[in-house]
Amino acid sequence: MNSVDQAIEANRAYADRFDMADAPSRPNKPLVVLTCIDARLHPEAFLGLGVGDAHVVRNAGGRASDDALRSIVISAQILGTRECMVIHHTDCGMLTFTNEAAREMLGPAATDVDFMPITDVEESTREDVATIRANPLMPDDLAVSGWVYDVKTGRLSSVV
Amino acid sequence: MNSVDQAIEANRAYADRFDMADAPSRPNKPLVVLTCIDARLHPEAFLGLGVGDAHVVRNAGGRASDDALRSIVISAQILGTRECMVIHHTDCGMLTFTNEAAREMLGPAATDVDFMPITDVEESTREDVATIRANPLMPDDLAVSGWVYDVKTGRLSSVV
Numbered sequence: 191m192n193s194v195d196q197a198i199e200a201n202r203a204y205a206d207r208f209d210m211a212d213a214p215s216r217p218n219k220p221l222v223v224l225t226c227i228d229a230r231l232h233p234e235a236f237l238g239l240g241v242g243d244a245h246v247v248r249n250a251g252g253r254a255s256d257d258a259l260r261s262i263v264i265s266a267q268i269l270g271t272r273e274c275m276v277i278h279h280t281d282c283g284m285l286t287f288t289n290e291a292a293r294e295m296l297g298p299a300a301t302d303v304d305f306m307p308i309t310d311v312e313e314s315t316r317e318d319v320a321t322i323r324a325n326p327l328m329p330d331d332l333a334v335s336g337w338v339y340d341v342k343t344g345r346l347s348s349v350v
Numbered sequence: 351m352n353s354v355d356q357a358i359e360a361n362r363a364y365a366d367r368f369d370m371a372d373a374p375s376r377p378n379k380p381l382v383v384l385t386c387i388d389a390r391l392h393p394e395a396f397l398g399l400g401v402g403d404a405h406v407v408r409n410a411g412g413r414a415s416d417d418a419l420r421s422i423v424i425s426a427q428i429l430g431t432r433e434c435m436v437i438h439h440t441d442c443g444m445l446t447f448t449n450e451a452a453r454e455m456l457g458p459a460a461t462d463v464d465f466m467p468i469t470d471v472e473e474s475t476r477e478d479v480a481t482i483r484a485n486p487l488m489p490d491d492l493a494v495s496g497w498v499y500d501v502k503t504g505r506l507s508s509v510v
Contacts, residue, residue: 201398281375288457
């Protein structure tokens with residue numbers, strides 16, 4: 191059985207016991223989280239979020255890419271969130287390569303891609319918080335904070 | 351107490367009982383999921399994924415944006431995933447506005463932004479699966495499938 195088949199089998203069991211049909215489309219909490227795709231990060235679990243509680247945006251690194259900004263603007267301006275947590279993490283895969291290495295590995299089609307690698311997770315967290323704060327599409331009262339998640343301990347540390 | 355303070359308090363309890371220090375940085379399963387930021391979607395829960403099991407990419411709509419493609423390429427080419435599930439969902443916030451409406455609401459700074467709204471979630475799922483399949487940076491043997499998650503039942507339906 192491949193991983194998709196396993197996931198679909200698990201979903202049947204989830205749906206059989208699902209009882210959150212009334213969760214509203216606007217989040218219960220005014221919270222949007224930006225974090226990495228890393229398989230060790232289960233943000234709803236490590237932040238204590240229930241079904242319907244908060245938006246979660248995820249990309250490689252948890253970077254404030256143009257697309258993450260699009261998602262956060264929609265979250266804040268259309269769906270009312272006002273607190274944004276940027277969460278990078280220890281042992282991130284984005285620390286393990288450079289744009290040059292990725293482009294060499296992937297060939298000509300990758301020439302113009304910025305893979306957004308990271309050299310220091312506290313620095314990247316600070317950068318991405320600054321990018322979101324400076325974006326003119328965000329509401330003026332959006333509170334943006336930066337955190338690092340430790341994959342060895344499950345604990346968040348404040349960065350900014 | 352604001353939502354961030356509540357999340358940090360919940361994280362302390364999570365870290366106190368955390369026992370996944372040995373989860374590897376490469377996912378246990380060769381699976382990468384692309385889905386929406388919606389607060390009602392807990393993909394690890396509805397797919398039965400444990401800590402360390404699979405990458406999860408999330409943006410507004412679960413769209414195959416350039417940044418989602420960046421994340422999936424890194425997941426597949428650098429971290430070895432070979433199955434990709436694109437999961438859109440019923441009652442998506444992206445069904446509720448147009449680019450024109452969002453630009454009018456947000457003013458001149460939004461003029462050039464494509465918010466990637468959706469008019470039909472099965473159609474958008476098919477489109478985004480096709481975009482990932484056609485991307486020259488993906489491995490040839492990446493299996494991409496498309497699904498719709500029903501927020502009223504917790505159940506996934508196959509689209510493509």
